[in-house]
Amino acid sequence: MAAYPVVRFAPSPTGLIHIGNARTALINWLYALRGGGRFVLRFDDTDLERSRREYADAIEADLAWLGIVPDITCRQSERMALYDAAAETLKKAGRLYPAYETAEELDRRRKRQQALGRPPIYDRAALKLGDAERAELGAQGRKPHWRFKLDASVVRWDDLVRGPSHIDCASLSDPVLKREDGSFLYTLPSVVDDIDLGVTHVIRGDDHVTNTAVQIQIFEALGARAPAFGHHNLLTGAGGEGLSKRTGALSIRSLRESGVEALAVAALAVLVGSAEAVRPVASLAELAATFDLADISRAAARFDEAELRALSARVLHHLPFSAVRERLEALGVAGPQAEPLWNAARGNLARLDEAETWWGVVHGAIAPVVEDHALLVQAAACLPDEPWDETTWGAWTAKLKALSGRKGRDLYHPLRLALTGRQSGPELAALLPLIGRVRALDRLSAPSA
Numbered sequence: 001m002a003a004y005p006v007v008r009f010a011p012s013p014t015g016l017i018h019i020g021n022a023r024t025a026l027i028n029w030l031y032a033l034r035g036g037g038r039f040v041l042r043f044d045d046t047d048l049e050r051s052r053r054e055y056a057d058a059i060e061a062d063l064a065w066l067g068i069v070p071d072i073t074c075r076q077s078e079r080m081a082l083y084d085a086a087a088e089t090l091k092k093a094g095r096l097y098p099a100y101e102t103a104e105e106l107d108r109r110r111k112r113q114q115a116l117g118r119p120p121i122y123d124r125a126a127l128k129l130g131d132a133e134r135a136e137l138g139a140q141g142r143k144p145h146w147r148f149k150l151d152a153s154v155v156r157w158d159d160l161v162r163g164p165s166h167i168d169c170a171s172l173s174d175p176v177l178k179r180e181d182g183s184f185l186y187t188l189p190s191v192v193d194d195i196d197l198g199v200t201h202v203i204r205g206d207d208h209v210t211n212t213a214v215q216i217q218i219f220e221a222l223g224a225r226a227p228a229f230g231h232h233n234l235l236t237g238a239g240g241e242g243l244s245k246r247t248g249a250l251s252i253r254s255l256r257e258s259g260v261e262a263l264a265v266a267a268l269a270v271l272v273g274s275a276e277a278v279r280p281v282a283s284l285a286e287l288a289a290t291f292d293l294a295d296i297s298r299a300a301a302r303f304d305e306a307e308l309r310a311l312s313a314r315v316l317h318h319l320p321f322s323a324v325r326e327r328l329e330a331l332g333v334a335g336p337q338a339e340p341l342w343n344a345a346r347g348n349l350a351r352l353d354e355a356e357t358w359w360g361v362v363h364g365a366i367a368p369v370v371e372d373h374a375l376l377v378q379a380a381a382c383l384p385d386e387p388w389d390e391t392t393w394g395a396w397t398a399k400l401k402a403l404s405g406r407k408g409r410d411l412y413h414p415l416r417l418a419l420t421g422r423q424s425g426p427e428l429a430a431l432l433p434l435i436g437r438v439r440a441l442d443r444l445s446a447p448s449a
């Protein structure tokens with residue numbers, strides 16, 4: 001086994017990834033980050049009908065937005081020869097056998113078993129077919145699908161999230177690995193790739209627990225050592241509903257377009273439903289530092305978009321200028337005043353693009369609101385000379401207080417209305433030097449409405 005962990009995120013490119021898929025990707029990413037490991041992005045695109053290259057590209061872009069940059073990217077559709085070879089190995093070992101039942105036949109059998117109060121497990125009738133019978137079915141034009149012959153044993157593993165786990169394979173049907181048309185279901189290619197790419201830790205949603213028992217048997221049947229497995233709880237929507245790629249609900253794309261911060265998505269996706277408190281973070285490395293799979297709880301976790309928005313604002317309030325410089329530039333917030341503007345305004349932002357509004361308030365044309373004309377006349381008269389800094393506001397308003405006899409809200413609010421045209425906003429001590437004397441004087445001297 002490699003000295004460092006090799007993990008993988010294996011989405012099927014049949015839609016945009018949603019917050020629940022992102023949770024799996026992020027948990028894997030943090031695991032790799034913590035252990036100095038590698039992250040494989042594997043597209044499970046063996047379903048040629050439903051898989052689309054556009055979705056794969058969109059998933060890569062969404063992962064990049066979240067801060068995930070895979071070490072290796074591969075596509076199952078380009079690796080078919082490996083799966084065929086593995087299927088041959090299993091056939092030779094007597095672990096993969098042809099079965100000819102149609103879906104209707106299987107359905108009928110299941111119903112009969114259920115009526116008799118028996119578990120609906122495949123009865124292995126196909127295993128009892130002789131060569132002549134198979135040849136006869138073939139001559140009728142029936143094509144087989146292929147089932148993996150499970151060992152009727154209890155498979156045990158020490159789950160990285162759920163602790164000691166086991167599944168009795170005697171209670172499962174032999175899984176179909178290959179369809180009539182020769183295409184593979186997900187189960188075998190996943191194992192083949194995990195072996196081929198040296199995956200050491202398979203971390204995925206707990207909807208895959210049953211697959212794990214089957215896949216451990218396949219690893220062993222192929223002569224490989226099974227990796228470690230961890231199954232995290234799934235996310236539901238705020239109302240407890242399951243998330244689906246098909247509906248596009250809570251897709252990373254839509255969250256991104258709605259202006260939430262990637263770091264907020266990451267923090268909430270990872271921390272919700274875990275023993276760690278949901279909190280804003282400044283980087284994925286910060287999240288990785290305290291991340292522990294054992295902290296993830298077993299029960300499903302609810303993802304609440306309102307909580308995400310609140311967290312996103314809190315993330316913004318702490319982000320240093322260096323982390324947002326380029327995004328601000330794209331909004332036109334650039335030059336020497338960009339950093340002080342950011343520091344002044346970030347605490348007031350719900351979305352990063354609102355920085356543009358405050359940039360406009362400082363530099364653009366605003367409509368000053370005149371609430372107390374007499375005060376503004378005095379304010380203009382005692383406006384200090386430049387250079388200005390963050391102490392200017394305090395010195396100026398102290399003078400104005402003495403001159404006008406106004407204090408508190410009666411002193412400050414008319415100044416805010418005149419200088420910014422708004423009822424509330426960032427600290428005026430920080431904004432005033434950015435507005436500058438010329439504009440400030442102009443705004444204070446606006447005619448009363």
Ligand code: GLU
Nearest residue numbers: 010011012044190204208
């Ligand atoms: N394509 C599978 C899924 O998206 C991958 C499961 C796995 O990680 O093994 O559910």
